[in-house]
Amino acid sequence: MTESLARAQELLDGGDADGALEILDPLVEKKPPSAEAFLLRSTALFMIGDVKQGTKDLDRSLKIDPRLRQAWLNKAALDLSERRYADSLAALERAKQLDPTAPDNDLNIGAVQLLQGKLQEASGHFRSYLERNSTSTDAYYLVATNYAMAGYAGPAIEHLRRAIELDERTRLRARTDPNFRELESNTRFQQILNTDSYQVPPGSYQRFVQVETPFGGTDSLLLRAVLDALQFSNQPFDRRVEVTPDWALIWGEMRIKISNNPQSKGQIQLTAAADEYTPAQWQQQTDGLVKEITVRLTSRGRSLPKQP
Numbered sequence: 441m442t443e444s445l446a447r448a449q450e451l452l453d454g455g456d457a458d459g460a461l462e463i464l465d466p467l468v469e470k471k472p473p474s475a476e477a478f479l480l481r482s483t484a485l486f487m488i489g490d491v492k493q494g495t496k497d498l499d500r501s502l503k504i505d506p507r508l509r510q511a512w513l514n515k516a517a518l519d520l521s522e523r524r525y526a527d528s529l530a531a532l533e534r535a536k537q538l539d540p541t542a543p544d545n546d547l548n549i550g551a552v553q554l555l556q557g558k559l560q561e562a563s564g565h566f567r568s569y570l571e572r573n574s575t576s577t578d579a580y581y582l583v584a585t586n587y588a589m590a591g592y593a594g595p596a597i598e599h600l601r602r603a604i605e606l607d608e609r610t611r612l613r614a615r616t617d618p619n620f621r622e623l624e625s626n627t628r629f630q631q632i633l634n635t636d637s638y639q640v641p642p643g644s645y646q647r648f649v650q651v652e653t654p655f656g657g658t659d660s661l662l663l664r665a666v667l668d669a670l671q672f673s674n675q676p677f678d679r680r681v682e683v684t685p686d687w688a689l690i691w692g693e694m695r696i697k698i699s700n701n702p703q704s705k706g707q708i709q710l711t712a713a714a715d716e717y718t719p720a721q722w723q724q725q726t727d728g729l730v731k732e733i734t735v736r737l738t739s740r741g742r743s744l745p746k747q748p
Contacts, residue, residue: 443472457487457647468497475505482514488639493744509538516548517530525556542574547582562586564596577607585619597628608638612682612687634684636697643714645694645722649730651706653737655698658683662706662737663698669732675725687725693717694725708733 444463449458461484467477478501485494495518499512500642516531528532529552536545550565566583572578580603587596600620603610614620616632624627640646653662663683670677670690687699701707708727717725 441477445474445480448484452480452483452487455487455669456494457484460484461488473500473504475508475511479508479511479514486518506534507538508646509535510540511546512538514551520552520555525552528552529556542546543569544567546587546613547579550583551586554586554592575606577603577610580606581583581610581613584614585617588620588623591622593623593629594627596623597626597632598629601630602631604632604637608689609678609680609682612680615682621630634686636687636689636696638695640690640711641713645710645712645714645717647710647722647726649708649710649733650701651708651737653706653708654704655686655688657685660688660698662708663688663734666696666698666708668736669729670696673728673732675729 444467448460448463448467453458459525460480464481464484467474468481470477478497480531482494482497482501483516485491485497497512498511504514505511512535516528516535519525519528519531529549531543532548532552534551539545546565546569550562550569551679553562553565556559564584570579570583574653580599584596584599584603587593587599599655600610600614601626604614611633620629648736651662655662657663663681667681667690670692675692675694677690677696680691682689684709685698690696690698693716694710697709699709699712707732712722716722
């Protein structure tokens with residue numbers, strides 16, 4: 441049975457609820473009854489929209505083995521979806537009793553308390569969670585989303601700001617996250633999204649390239665030229681490019697910021713960590729990239745980059 445349960449879990453992880461049910465339906469008929477089989481089948485049933493039978497299977501799994509922590513977490517999520525906050529909190533407390541050191545205990549309990557309007561209690565749990573995850577971008581981001589969903593703009597923005605300090609790509613993630621939708625008209629939130637707060641670490645490589653072609657947003661010729669140059673030179677980079685009206689960021693082995701200088705001419709800032717290249721490699725890589733950008737701009741009748 442263990443192998444079958446593992447296979448069913450793989451199918452569920454891959455989104456194949458029907459395939460998992462083909463395995464699980466016979467397993468829940470076996471004797472003695474398996475709490476894990478009922479738990480997995482409840483998940484599959486929830487995935488296909490059969491909430492009634494899924495709830496029955498979830499309750500059955502807990503009746504068979506009330507020590508199944510994941511079942512209590514699933515029950516808490518189900519109660520939360522139906523706004524039974526007190527029941528959800530009770531289920532989370534049971535999950536905490538089963539594993540007092542689990543890193544998500546305080547996060548989960550704080551999230552439900554926040555929806556209950558218990559800001560002080562929830563904030564205490566979030567602080568405990570962050571104390572154990574003080575360098576985790578995801579931890580600060582998750583706390584920020586919980587505050588945002590509950591309508592607490594101030595703490596949501598402050599925790600998002602900290603997440604961005606730890607990893608600036610979080611800003612790009614927040615742009616399309618529906619959890620922040622209620623903050624879209626918030627001036628402080630928009631300021632965070634449109635501010636590049638990155639500070640070049642001491643000792644990092646840095647190079648500026650000035651060009652006549654100005655940066656002009658998503659459809660900018662300069663942005664397309666840089667992206668084409670990176671692809672042609674086989675330099676790895678994150679395809680998630682962050683673009684604002686005033687600048688664009690491309691992340692890879694080097695960080696590339698495209699913007700305009702005070703004279704409204706294009707400017708490309710190249711930076712990299714000190715341990716990413718030797719000085720000779722840095723010179724070679726940036727020379728090659730600048731050359732490729734030049735080719736693409738001049739082929740469209742644009743001027744050559746100017747080295748400061």
